[in-house]
Amino acid sequence: QVQLVESGGGLVQAGGSLRLSCADSGRTFSNNLVGWFRQAPGKEREIVAAISWNAASTYYADSVKGRFTISRDNAKNTVHLQMNSLKPEDTAVYYCAAALGRRTVVTGRNQYNYWGQGTQVTVSS
DSSP, X not given: OOOEEEEOOEEEETTOOEEEEEEETTSOGGGSXXXXXXXXXXXXXXXXXXXXXXXXXXXXXXXXXXXXXXXXXXXXTEEEEEEOSOOGGGOEEEEEEEXXXXXXXXXXXXXXXXXXXXXXXXXXX
């Protein structure tokens, strides 16, 4: 069973960096597509980045391209989201999610089966 736990959120000034981590205590991460989503108050949950099971393919939303980097360490059952040059509009709750059995990157939130509880990222101006 997939059990996802995010960490690494916090408060940072604009221009700063944070590194989010997502760990799978169920130890089935290595076979699954993983995505990072975010949801700001009053807004829909949106995909930020995704990485295929073998890290061969990645996806980034236009709003974070060149600033965020997704990576994974299957031996440690973790996925990271390195966030640089943060902006106030990046403020949101960030969630990691796993799409079981997916070999290609997908971006629809309904295509992801398991979700973590979320971690708050706040960027001050």
